[in-house]
Amino acid sequence: MDVSIPTRPGPQSSALRTLAGKTAVVTGSTSGIGLGIAEVLAAQGADVLLNGFGDPAEIDRVRTALSGTHGVRVSYSAADMSKPDEIDGMIAQATRDLGGVDILVNNAGIQHTAPVREFPMERWNAIIAINLTAAFCATRAVLPGMEGKGWGRIINIASAHGLVASPHKAAYVAAKHGVLGLTKVVALETARTGVTCNAICPGWVLTPLVQKQIDDIAMREGLSGDDARAKLLGEKQPSLEFATPDQIGALAAFLCSDAAAQIRGAALPVDGGWTAQ
Incomplete structure (x- = not known):
């Protein structure tokens, strides 16, 4: 699905447009954390290419809303992140x-x-392909252009599970640890350029998928919604509060700023104290 984009409309957001004139590709951005990041980048003036699966009508609604609200161009690619050729096509x-x-x-x-x-x-193969290999493929595809312009920001959304492990998540934990290793290598290879590469490591973030887990716990164990939330958070996240997609987006936007120009190869937890334990 290759959606044509409108000409740039007039901006309607009051946010500081510190990324005006920049373009961003956000993979897995039709919902959840990715959409939250895309929203914040668009609010700061970046043109955005969305990517992911979902109902075509809903994706087009999201695309049109982002464009109209923030006065930016918004494109969409249905590229499958498990297929390197489609990742190259997306870029x-x-x-x-x-x-x-x-x-x-x-x-x-x-x-x-x-x-x-x-x-x-x-x-195992699917998780490694989408969570790790796709990040490598997309990074490889954008680096020549970024280095040619002398400016670029690569932000990998890793996880608290890139820093610590949990049982029964072998592929996910391995992939996210791999993402942090990839982040460090790219940061070192671009250290004397205007390109930076960093990773954000969220803990529990309140997304529709996580809300479904809360609902499932509540139904399975006969708990209220609040008690199910507390049970889920209490296992890992000392703050007993979810992070939000907007908070992850705000950190991504900061990493795009001049203030973050010497943050390179970092793994930044947003996890309510999970990895401080």
């Missing part, structure tokens, strides 16, 4: 539609839980 589309890629946010991810001895090989 080519961003160049065609928006004039290049200044900001890459590698956010797309999937999850599966099972003990190692029972973990299906096909799920």
Whole structure:
């Protein structure tokens, strides 16, 4: 699905447009954390290419709303992040539609839980492909353009599970640890350029998928919604508060700022104290 984009409308947001003239690709951005990041970047003036799966009518509604609200161009690619050729095509589309890629946010991810001895090989391969290999492929595709312009921001959405582990999440934990390793290598290779590469490591973030987990706990254990939230958070997150997609987006926007120019190769937790334990 390659959606044509409108000409740039007049800005309607009062946010400081510190990213005006920049373009951003955010993978896995049709909902949840990715959409929250895309919203914040658009509010700061960046043109955005959305990516992900979902109902085409709803995706077009989101695209049109982002464009109209923030006065930016918004494109969409349905590229499958498990397919390197489609990732290359997505970056080519961003160049065609928006004039290049200044900001890459590698956010797309999937999850599966099972003990190692029972973990299906096909799920391992899919998680590594989408959560790790896709970040490598997209980074490889955008680096020449960023280095040619002398400016770029690569932001990898890792996880608290990039820093610590939990049982039954072998593929996810391995992939997210790998994302942090990739982040450090890219940061070192670009250290004397205007390109930076960093990772954000969220803990529990209140997204529609997490809300579904809360609802499932409440139904399964006969708990109220508040008690189910507390149970989910209490297992890992000392603050007993969820992070929000807007907060992750705000940190991504900061990493795009001049103030963050010497933050390179960092893994920044947004996890309510999870990894401080």
